[in-house]
Amino acid sequence: MYVDAHNHLELYGDKLNEALKDIRENHIITLACSMDEESYLFARSLSKDNQIIIPCFGVHPWRAHNNYKDLDRFEKYIKETPIIGEIGLDFHWVLERERYPNQLKVLKYFLEKAREYNKVTNLHTKGAEREILDLIKQYNLRTPIIHWYSGPVDLISKFIEYGCYFTISVDIGYSKLTEEIVKTIPIDRILTETDGPTALEWVNGEYGYPSYIKNIVNKISTIKNLPEKEVKKAIEDNLKTLINI
C-alpha cells in the first residue's frame, strides 16, 4: 500500500471520480484532511464506499476566522475521526494579522480535544514552526504529523525528539530545502502526501493525481539511498504505528 497522509479530496471537483479510481487502483491509503465541517462531511461520505479513504476532521487555519465561534459543535466529529486535521497556524500566507488570535483560539480548542481523546493530529505550521513546537509540548500531544514542513532545519531535531512524523510532499525533486529535510528525518518518521491536485500545479504546473505519491517514494529512495520497496514498506508501517488500518 502507498500512503497519502495529507490530501484534500474536495479539490478534485469534476475530476473526483478519476482521482478515486487512481486511489483504488494504486492502493493508496488516503488521509482525507478537511478544511472545515462541510469538507469533512464530504470526505466522510466518500469514505463510506472507499475504505481506503480515512476522513480526518479539523478546521484549517485559513478558515479559522469564520469558524472560531461555538467550537463545541465540533466535538462529535472529533470523537469519531481517527486523526484531527488539518489544523495549525499560518503566519506566512495569511497576511491579515488580525486573524492570528482566531487561528490560535481554534487550534487550542482542537489541541485540548486531541489531548482529551488521545488523537493523532495533522498539523500545518507555515511560518509558525516554533509556536507549533511549543504547543505540541504544552498539550503533550501524541505522535503529531507535521504536514509539508518548510521551516528552519535546525528545529527538525526538536520535532523528531518529541516523536513527530513528517509528510514529504510534491516539491521533492524541486526544492533543495525539502531534499535536506528528507536527509535529516529518519525513515521511521517519514510519511508521504500530495496535498490535493493543486499543490503539484503550484510546484511545476502539472495537475496532481494521487498516484503522484509513487514519484515521491521514488525520490525519497534516491535521496536516502534505500531500495524503493523498502521505503514504501517503511511508510506504510509508519502509518500503522499511528492508526489502526
Ligand SMILES: [Zn+2]
Ligand atoms: Zn492541506
